[in-house]
């Protein structure tokens with residue numbers, strides 16, 4: 341059975357695209373046939389994070405309008421043959437998207453892939469609603485910050501009311517919380533909402549905590565999903581998240597402030 | 610940073626503002642849940658009630674509060690109007 345997973349947040353710039361790229365690359369890395377779709381029509385970004393921007397010929401809207409077949413539009417990842425990318429269009433032809441047409445593409449993808457990861461645009465408007473409509477599960481990406489938590493709560497409301505599963509009264513979308521750009525020092529001093537606070541407010545189960553890390557920017561610059569940077573804390577945290585998604589019981593890491601030794605504190609790291 | 614700086618350095622005070630953020634989120638999210646779960650006709654009902662009241666009394670929109678609360682399986686529509694003090698100006702002739 342294939343699964344459609346939407347990566348969503350409400351608020352912009354919290355790490356949806358970063359998470360989509362790493363999550364999809366992680367699933368593919370474990371041998372699952374995976375496709376990641378950029379739903380951010382007009383603001384294509386996933387191609388850059390995945391490092392395939394120069395190989396885009398056709399895009400999602402071309403497929404919707406039947407100007408290209410799925411096979412022509414899908415881009416195979418440069419290192420992992422299990423991973424494919426369906427890029428967003430750069431034109432702002434949002435009206436091309438109807439539930440029926442998107443549904444047709446999703447159905448065809450379901451026949452060919454185990455996991456279909458949908459990178460949602462920000463907001464709670466049409467684009468975001470389209471990205472979540474066919475979802476079976478959702479990764480709700482949240483920063484430990486007041487407006488991000490509120491927006492995640494709004495998007496949870498949308499998942500529960502505006503999705504296909506909600507409308508048809510099927511089993512509800514399975515929701516997972518991903519806290520990104522987490523900063524243990526600032527949570528410890530009480531400057532930043534803690535994981536407990538966020539979980540208590542949103543009331544969904546935590547699947548991953550991604551620490552704030554320079555490796556994310558470096559990975560985007562290079563066009564390699566950060567999950568492939570095995571040295572980095574954020575890369576390892578994304579690996580853990582993928583393991584939990586696949587049902588493994590993995591303890592959370594990178595939650596505590598790193599205790600520096602006495603000498604390290606004096607002479608610097 | 611030299612070894613002397615380390616001994617001289619005072620911990621810089623931080624403001625633990627997360628607790629305030631959490632409290633504010635609790636309140637605003639509870640409110641938004643009530644709105645989201647309320648019946649679709651509630652906003653229209655509110656508007657029309659306000660129009661009717663405004664026909665008889667001079668009140669500001671902010672002085673009229675319409676709330677739908679659920680207590681178990683019983684729903685209570687609460688209408689709260691702060692009437693102006695001066696009777697002369699209050700009556701619309």
Ligand SMILES: Nc1ncnc2c1ncn2[C@@H]1O[C@H](COP(=O)(O)OP(=O)(O)OP(=O)(O)O)[C@@H](O)[C@H]1O
Nearest residue numbers: 352353354355356357358462521551552553556557
């Ligand atoms: N864990 C992290 N540590 C440091 N920087 C991060 C982390 N996660 C994301 N970022 C940075 O935050 C910025 C926004 O990330 P990203 O594009 O993934 O967000 P988004 O939610 O997809 O944004 P949009 O709403 O515009 O689509 C990027 O510059 C990215 O490099």
Ligand SMILES: [Mg+2]
Nearest residue numbers: 356357380385
């Ligand atoms: Mg994005």
